[in-house]
Amino acid sequence: MRILTAGVSAYDLMIRSHRFPGTPRPPFTLGVDVVGVVDELGEGVSTVDAGGRVAALTGHDGGGYSEFICLPSSALVPVPAGVDSAEAVCVVANYLTAHTAMHTAAAVRSGERILIHGAAGGVGTALLELGREAGVEMYGTASRHNHDLVSSLGATPIDYRTEDFVARMRDLTGDGVDVVFDPIGGARQMWRSHRALRKRGRLVWFGVAASKDKGIRVIPASLVMLGLLKLIPDGKRALTTPDAQKDSTQYRDTLTRLLDLLAAGKIKPVVAERIPLVEAARAHELLERGGHAGKVVLVASEER
Ligand SMILES: NC(=O)c1ccc[n+]([C@@H]2O[C@H](COP(=O)([O-])OP(=O)(O)OC[C@H]3O[C@@H](n4cnc5c(N)ncnc54)[C@H](OP(=O)(O)O)[C@@H]3O)[C@@H](O)[C@H]2O)c1
Numbered sequence: 520m521r522i523l524t525a526g527v528s529a530y531d532l533m534i535r536s537h538r539f540p541g542t543p544r545p546p547f548t549l550g551v552d553v554v555g556v557v558d559e560l561g562e563g564v565s566t567v568d569a570g571g572r573v574a575a576l577t578g579h580d581g582g583g584y585s586e587f588i589c590l591p592s593s594a595l596v597p598v599p600a601g602v603d604s605a606e607a608v609c610v611v612a613n614y615l616t617a618h619t620a621m622h623t624a625a626a627v628r629s630g631e632r633i634l635i636h637g638a639a640g641g642v643g644t645a646l647l648e649l650g651r652e653a654g655v656e657m658y659g660t661a662s663r664h665n666h667d668l669v670s671s672l673g674a675t676p677i678d679y680r681t682e683d684f685v686a687r688m689r690d691l692t693g694d695g696v697d698v699v700f701d702p703i704g705g706a707r708q709m710w711r712s713h714r715a716l717r718k719r720g721r722l723v724w725f726g727v728a729a730s731k732d733k734g735i736r737v738i739p740a741s742l743v744m745l746g747l748l749k750l751i752p753d754g755k756r757a758l759t760t761p762d763a764q765k766d767s768t769q770y771r772d773t774l775t776r777l778l779d780l781l782a783a784g785k786i787k788p789v790v791a792e793r794i795p796l797v798e799a800a801r802a803h804e805l806l807e808r809g810g811h812a813g814k815v816v817l818v819a820s821e822e823r
Contacts, residue, residue, distance in 0.1 A: 520556060520557050520558055520573060520575075520590060520595075521556045521586065522555040522583065522585055522586060523554050523556065523604040524605050524816050524817065525583035525584055525796070525816070526550070526551065526583065526608045526611065526613070526815075526816060526817075527799070527814070527815040528552070529640070529731070529806065531551070531581075532731070532806055535549060543580075543581075548581055548583070548585055549581050549584050550583020550584040551576060551577050552577065553574070553577060554572065554598060554607045555572070555575075556572055557572075557595070566595070571597055572598040574595075574598050574608065574611050574774060575590050576612060576763070576764055576770070577590065586796075596778065599778055599779065600782075602781055604818075605818060607778060608816055609790060609816065610777045610781055610788060612641075613641045613644075613788070614645040614777045615763045615770070615774055616642050617645035617649050618773055619760045619761060619763045619773075620642075620646065620723050620725050621650065621653065621700070622649075623760070624721075624725075624758045624759065625721050625758065627650070627653055629653060629654035629655065630654065630655070630656070632658070633656070633657055633696055633698045633700065634658045634659070634688060634698070634699045635647060635650070635657065635658070635660070635674065635700045636702060637661070637726075638659025638665075638676070639659070639661040640702070642725075643659065643661070644788070644789045644813050644814075647669070647673060648672060648786045650673070651672065658692075658696065659677065660684055661676055662678065662679075663681070668813075684711065695714075695715050697716070697717060697719075697720050697721070698720060699713075699716060700725070701724045701726075702726030703728045704726060704729050704737050704740075705733060705737045705740055705744075706744040709724060709744045709745065709748065709757075713748050713751075713755060719754045719756075720756075721755070721756045721758055722748065722756070722757045722758065723759070724759055790816055791805070791813040792815050792816070794815060794817055796819055796820070799817055
């Protein structure tokens with residue numbers, strides 16, 4: 520397929536800076552989510568049309584920061600007409616991850632109370648939008664300069680840099696929340712997320728954004744803490760998100776539903792910045808600096 524837009528994610532930064540176990544050795548190409556036009560079909564492929572616009576997860580091999588990529592037809596989902604390719608690529612990894620965390624792992628119910636860490640980030644803003652669709656009461660941690668965005672997406676913002684989010688949640692809710700979504704990781708962070716839960720609450724851990732400052736040791740620390748939290752007989756649960764692409768039918772059905780929500784205007788992904796593909800290094804500098812909100816998107820020259 521000929522790529523029109525590719526997502527840039529915290530995961531790409533981790534892979535590039537060798538902070539992740541199993542990281543490929545250079546040379547390799549980053550990029551796990553793409554939107555593009557089907558250039559040529561493999562033999563016997565009938566699920567997509569040549570010339571049609573499609574969205575896809577590229578899988579753990581990456582390859583999205585490219586002009587062309589060869590992908591299995593099982594990874595491709597048609598993009599509805601009229602949808603912006605930069606907004607569509609936000610849906611692929613971020614909304615799919617958010618959907619899997621919210622509806623498969625946590626199985627949230629309307630009226631429940633949730634806390635989203637990293638609420639202004641790519642996955643965080645997706646969780647906020649899907650949470651609004653699901654009818655839940657939302658709280659989100661973010662830096663102060665992102666609080667207006669978090670409020671505009673329907674959550675009560677908490678400044679994780681200056682406030683104790685456990686104490687703040689007790690003040691705001693009395694007994695805590697039903698679900699905490701934690702993409703930050705680290706032993707202390709996860710322990711505190713667990714403490715912010717009310718009786719029978721669920722902690723969903725799905726990332727290690729803390730590794731940006733604290734390095735790779737956050738990964739074993741998070742895994743050990745997850746194991747310990749599972750052992751505590753307090754009725755609370757500590758969960759992870761399943762691989763969104765493990766069941767290819769479910770992956771395509773969910774991505775199709777999310778792209779339909781986008782086409783219907785029911786979700787509006789936050790695009791932090793559109794950056795030409797040839798300036799991918801600048802996109803990484805932006806992510807490394809932090810302070811952005813939403814998803815950084817690389818755009819092919821003809822899409823601009
Ligand atoms: N398991 C999966 O399938 C999967 C898929 C996608 C992503 N992820 C993981 O999810 C994480 C987030 O990804 P992303 O693409 O959304 O990253 P992102 O857009 O860079 O957002 C990260 C956010 O984390 C916030 N943050 C940093 N430290 C924090 C802390 N201590 N407490 C609260 N917020 C904090 C930052 O907020 P401020 O700027 O407001 O300070 C930033 O908005 C990454 O670790 C990534 O690997 C996992």
